Amino acid sequence: MIYIEPESRDPYFNLALEEYVFEELDPSQRYFMLWQNDNAIVVGKYQNTAQEVNQEFVDAHQIRVARRLSGGGTVYHDRGNLNFTFIVNEGDVESFNFQYFIRPVLAALNRFGIHAEFTGRNDITIEGKKISGSSQYVKRGRVLHHGCIMVDSNLTDVAAALRPKAAKFQSKSAKSVASRVTSINTHSPELVTVERFKAALLEEVASTGTMERYPLTKEDLTRVEDLAENKYRTWEWTYGWSGSYNYRKREKFGFGLVEVDAEVESGVIERIRISGDFFGQGDIADLERALMGERIDGDLGKRLEKKLEVGYYIQGMNPEQIQKLLR
Numbered sequence: 001m002i003y004i005e006p007e008s009r010d011p012y013f014n015l016a017l018e019e020y021v022f023e024e025l026d027p028s029q030r031y032f033m034l035w036q037n038d039n040a041i042v043v044g045k046y047q048n049t050a051q052e053v054n055q056e057f058v059d060a061h062q063i064r065v066a067r068r069l070s071g072g073g074t075v076y077h078d079r080g081n082l083n084f085t086f087i088v089n090e091g092d093v094e095s096f097n098f099q100y101f102i103r104p105v106l107a108a109l110n111r112f113g114i115h116a117e118f119t120g121r122n123d124i125t126i127e128g129k130k131i132s133g134s135s136q137y138v139k140r141g142r143v144l145h146h147g148c149i150m151v152d153s154n155l156t157d158v159a160a161a162l163r164p165k166a167a168k169f170q171s172k173s174a175k176s177v178a179s180r181v182t183s184i185n186t187h188s189p190e191l192v193t194v195e196r197f198k199a200a201l202l203e204e205v206a207s208t209g210t211m212e213r214y215p216l217t218k219e220d221l222t223r224v225e226d227l228a229e230n231k232y233r234t235w236e237w238t239y240g241w242s243g244s245y246n247y248r249k250r251e252k253f254g255f256g257l258v259e260v261d262a263e264v265e266s267g268v269i270e271r272i273r274i275s276g277d278f279f280g281q282g283d284i285a286d287l288e289r290a291l292m293g294e295r296i297d298g299d300l301g302k303r304l305e306k307k308l309e310v311g312y313y314i315q316g317m318n319p320e321q322i323q324k325l326l327r
Contacts, residue, residue, distance in 0.1 A: 001030045001205070002214045011040035011066045011077060016228035017216075019069055022087050022137075022144050024223070030092065031214075032205050033085040034198055037077040040064045041161055044072040044135065048242040050267070050296065055327045057160050059298075067238045069144065072122065072135035076161050080152035080183065082194050084201065086145045090138070098122050098134055101145045104204035105132065111200045113189050124149075129182035149201075150183045151194045235297050240267040251325055255279070255316025260325060268295045269326075279315040287313040296326050 002025075006017055014035050021031050041063060043049050052074040053065055077083065086101050102118045109116045109124075119125050124132035134147030150158075158181060184192050205211070216224075231237050243266065250259035256278030263271040272288050290307045294300055301319035304310065310319050 001032050001209060001211045003202070003206075003211050004031060004033045004214050004216065006033070006035050006216065009036055009038045009079075010228070011037040011042060011064055012228040012232040013224060014083070015042070015066055015068055016232050017224045018085055018087075018144060018146065020220070020224045020227060021085075022069075022139075022142060027089070027142060030089070031085070031087040032211070033083075033087075034202060035083050035085070036079060036081065036194065037083065038064070038079065039157070040066055040077045041074060042066050042068050042077060043074045043238075045069055045137075046071050047074060048245050049239045050242060050247070050264070050327070051245065052162065054161055056324070061157070061161075063157075063161055065238055066232060067241060068135070068146075070135035070137040070146065073133065074162055075133060075148050076153070076158040077148060078153055078157065080150065080154060080194065082149045082151055082198055082201070084147055084149070086143075088143050088145075090141045090143055092143075098136070098145070101134065101147070104201060104208070105147070105149065107204045108197060108200040109184070112184070112192050112197075114184060114187055122147075126182060126184075126187045129180050131182055131184055149197070150181065151192060151197050152185045153183050155181060155183060235267070235295065239297065240295065242267055247326075249325060250276070253278075253316065253321065255314070258314060258317065258322075258325060262326070264296065267297070268293060274314075276314075278317070280313045281315070282308075282313040284313055291322075291326075298323075298327075300326065 004021065006014055008014055014037060041053055041058065043052050045068060049065060049067065058065060098121065099118055102124060105124060106116055106118065114126065116124050116126050116131065122134050123130050132147055132149045134145060137144040184197065245264055247262045247264055250257060256276055258274065258276040258278055261273045262269055269291050272291050274284055274288055287308065287310065290304060294303060301323035304322065305319040310317050310322055
């Protein structure tokens, strides 16, 4: 088995590295990766990002949002979280046989006197609380299995970052199942650092056969960075790939109540209706038309400001406020 441990803590780079190893490196080899991200939310391939993320909290705390190749639910990553990836041929393991990849994780936990269980379709739990979830991506006879292990994660941030905002969505995308979560250190009889657990897990995986480290070359790093920049860091992949959904939200401002009801396709406003008890001089339909065709991102307010004066249609409102209302 080939072992790869990236130095990067950038979620976009690390997700791109997974895809690069899966698609570009020798397919006759089996690969194992251990990696960490700085604060990030990672949504499943088939999820609606806008539905999964507490965007206000994410923006305020500069948490990056990314989309991965595999399905499943949304997860929160920080430096207290350890991520693992197996890339093997389907002949080595039956597709979506999650338990095969979970065994070394359970064995590593046992080293620290922690009894954990593999439950449901893809979770590891301690006393009924989730410490790890995993997912798979299968293509052309290859299997990518990856998961995250909450060694010493900030559970407060986990809850706040993943809490859906005060809006009602009707979406065709898969929804995350709210789970009670915990961390390894909450249940461990001794302090377990991420580095200690990493070493234990690496030893368990290596015990199944020979393991060889693969140092990423300059060419590898350049190609991974190109993939990160052109795919994983793009709004089109992270938000625009969310499919179609209906969005409804209402918020009380000092100048009155504003309610929006919109149809969104691939992160772009297809139809929008604005109502409320606010005052204004212009025809609200002009503001609605100006918003149609706009993508819901962090620059929406700036683009809208170039088209018209929002306060003319909703007295007291500025472009930043309407952007916040829509995100």
